[in-house]
Amino acid sequence: MKKIELLAPAGDLIRLKIAFKYGADAVYLGGDEYSLRANAKNFSLEEIKEAVDYAHSINKKVYVAVNIIFHNQNLEGLDEYLQELARINVDAVIASDIVVVQKINELGLPLEIHISTQASNLNYESVKFWQSLNAKRVVLARECHKDDIRIIKAETGVDIECFIHGAMCSSISGKCVLSNYVTKRDSNRGGCAQICRWNFGYEDDKPDFSIMPKDLNMVNHIKEMIDVGVNSFKIEGRMRSIYYIATVVLVYRRIIDKTLDNTITSSELNYYLNILNRCANRDSVAQFFQKLPTNKEQYYADRDEASNQDFLGLVLDYDKENKLIKLEQRNYFKLGDVVEIFGPKTETFTLHINKIYNEDKEEIDVARHPKMICYIPCDTFVNQDDMMRIKVFDKNDFV
């Protein structure tokens, strides 16, 4: 059976562990320096070491993004940083600036090199260029058509990583400095202000001009992606919640596994598609894989992006004797609600909330306080880090 990697984002150690638990084979993360989420909470070197040690203990991988475009003053400390990543034994470095690749080679570091999507690779000759510099893997531009992926694989044999889910840039990644011009924040050093999400006036009597793409979603194309030679399936979103990470990773884990053993059905795919759409609050489509996107693959000014409160709680423990779930609340729920429990080792099931107890085991009607601890009776065994969400639809609705 082909080895296909599911690669998830990790914004911190908690999300990293959730990603692994829900089925990711590898995660990518950014350090405090040199990553394209400059203003987010990133990993210190100590945390990267902890992440790598943890990942390796469960036979998984950690890739570290060193993918800013360096200015002269950012070069200071790069050698030491890369040496430290090598010492920590990270599984790969994701680079877009040639200086990172050159440094790894010059210093003779045992670091696998992955070329970031920021380098905009769409053809086999550009991939060969990076291979000549010892790149093991290339994250192709999101603009790559499936025919181009097939040819790149055939001509180069490189490890191919493609995005399968999450937000898209309107621009070819790496080719946009709108943020620099509008906000002075350098998009290629992690400061992107997402100007492509803003509105532009067109003419006084016309609707606003919008360039915002819908999100990427490859649920219906996983088999084709495997067939054309994609090795690693990447989920976007280092700043996403644990609920989003868990949901998206679990859905793609199941699709990939069932695709590889030929048991996936169209009704299941439809069900998974609805779960993902519900989770993200944004429409998602296949974008460039099959054709050049049209207006249907973009959002316009009248888009609806209402946030939802589907994520109700995180399972902390299960009391087998008393058949009680210990739950950390994440959104309001009450007696009478119909919910679902899902998890990597838990077949999704429906639960009617007939009783809720607070931390002191007193009956309450409503769980209204964020992160409050509560207990819910449940006959079915659940695992730590399973999640509870509102039940919106049933798998059988899609059969």
Add this chain to the structure above:
Amino acid sequence: MKNNQLVLLIDNDGLIEKAKKVGISTFLFPVKGYSVGFKKAYEIEEIKEEAFLYINRNLTNTDIDNLKTIFCNLNDNIKGVVFEDLGLINILKNTNLIKIYDCRHLNCSYLSVNALLGFVDSVILSTDVTESEMKVIMKNASKKISLYTFGLNRIMYSRRTLLSNYTKEYNLDKKEEKDVVEKVTKQKFKVIENELGTVFYPEKFYDGLKLFSYDALYYIVNMAFLSVEDQDVLLNNFKDNNYVADGITSKTSSYFLDEETYYKLPPKEEER
């Protein structure tokens, strides 16, 4: 004597004779099918002047295969290629063409520039760097680099046909060029589309003409979208090796030559 190192990027034929009269004889032609962001691009057979070809797209496998054939059959007037896709490095390796890599935003340090110079004859320095950064880069460069000195900077390149998509969505007349205004900051942008993608330009023309005082291989002046009157004024200035934008009516800015962008946001007041 720098007019012989000045490369004029043009998107209309009328400029050629005027430029020659002031001693400029090298032109950069956007190539049809391989360039984005111009109202006019040229078939290679149309180009009769001493010229560089401008290929500023990210290329597909088909483009690469086609260009392999094209580069084997160029006339002698084609001096070189200015290109943005790394895939062309290998293809151009065994030709006599001058190879100039224009990676736009991806070469902002002297080490990156030097790494790239190992593969080409020159690189065009990103306009995202400050003048002081540029000085360090030029001082440490292993070969002479080339500089954009004037013109509209391309600041966003999408493979999507964004104008067509918009007009289709709202059933409006199709346009391939449009000025739009960002609604919060009121900044204006010029949007240009062809079948290969969409490009955003800022409202003001980049004025880096002071960079003529640095020792570069080529100085590129982009005349696209400049009014005929302003083109005439510029060329007249250049006649006497006077590289200034004095007298033109278009708005100009030195952009990031004199103003650094933020790498990380400055701390909020209460965090200082």
